[in-house]
Amino acid sequence: MARGEPPPGVLSDADIREATPALRAYARRAVGDAAVAADLVQETLLAAVASPSFEGRSRVRTWLIGILSHKVVDHLRSAGRWRTTDVDEAAPADLLDLPAHPSPESALARRQAMDVVQRALGDLPPRERLAVLLIDVEGVERTETCNVLGVQPTHLRILLHRGRHRLRKALEHAGMSRSP
Amino acid sequence: MLGCHAVRERLSDEADGQLTGWRAFYVRFHARICPTCKAVKRSLDETVSVLHALRDEPEESEAEKPPRS
Numbered sequence: 055m056a057r058g059e060p061p062p063g064v065l066s067d068a069d070i071r072e073a074t075p076a077l078r079a080y081a082r083r084a085v086g087d088a089a090v091a092a093d094l095v096q097e098t099l100l101a102a103v104a105s106p107s108f109e110g111r112s113r114v115r116t117w118l119i120g121i122l123s124h125k126v127v128d129h130l131r132s133a134g135r136w137r138t139t140d141v142d143e144a145a146p147a148d149l150l151d152l153p154a155h156p157s158p159e160s161a162l163a164r165r166q167a168m169d170v171v172q173r174a175l176g177d178l179p180p181r182e183r184l185a186v187l188l189i190d191v192e193g194v195e196r197t198e199t200c201n202v203l204g205v206q207p208t209h210l211r212i213l214l215h216r217g218r219h220r221l222r223k224a225l226e227h228a229g230m231s232r233s234p
Numbered sequence: 235m236l237g238c239h240a241v242r243e244r245l246s247d248e249a250d251g252q253l254t255g256w257r258a259f260y261v262r263f264h265a266r267i268c269p270t271c272k273a274v275k276r277s278l279d280e281t282v283s284v285l286h287a288l289r290d291e292p293e294e295s296e297a298e299k300p301p302r303s
Contacts, residue, residue, distance in 0.1 A: 164287070172288065191286070214250075218278060221281050225280065226277060
């Protein structure tokens with residue numbers, strides 16, 4: 055181990071610097087408020103630095119996202135935005151509608167599609183939003199996602215299905231999804 | 235046999251490799267031959283692809299920025 059490097063399993067300043075933009079982006083997308091997101095990221099980093107539980111077996115970003123996710127849920131719960139009935143609501147009737155318009159393949163179209171999806175993420179019910187952010191954006195395992203959201207695997211499946219289809223509809227309405 | 239509605243409800247699981255056995259085979263096969271379900275699957279795959287791309291986009295996008303006063 056080179057001089058000045060932390061021992062294995064201990065967060066370095068470089069780890070934190072590298073992970074911070076991604077943590078901020080995740081928190082911003084999850085809670086919809088940049089100032090709140092910044093506070094939650096700050097709390098996460100403080101907790102992470104003080105924690106003995108990072109053993110270097112998972113990627114730093116994934117581990118930090120896990121800590122941050124619990125803080126996001128706590129925040130949403132205290133703000134009265136973490137309803138327990140999300141999963142029990144019947145699926146909206148338009149979730150299985152047909153795709154609409156063709157879309158050109160281009161870097162600009164891709165950028166526009168990302169903007170549409172980011173905007174639409176903010177409109178998802180909180181559990182669906184976090185399910186999509188954790189699994190599709192951050193690549194977190196389903197087991198860990200169930201733990202964060204406090205749901206069973208079958209419920210997570212439903213949340214993911216609904217969240218993805220709402221986003222799919224948003225892309226289609228914006229004319230950014232290919233037809234057959 | 236699964237109808238179109240049931241297949242579309244399972245396309246998300248199929249995309250994640252969560253289906254197994256005959257169910258996995260049937261959903262994949264149906265989504266290949268049914269024009270409507272094929273279109274839904276393609277649209278879903280595109281959506282998930284865009285979500286994957288967001289992972290490497292930590293910067294605040296135009297969609298996230300507050301409106302200028």
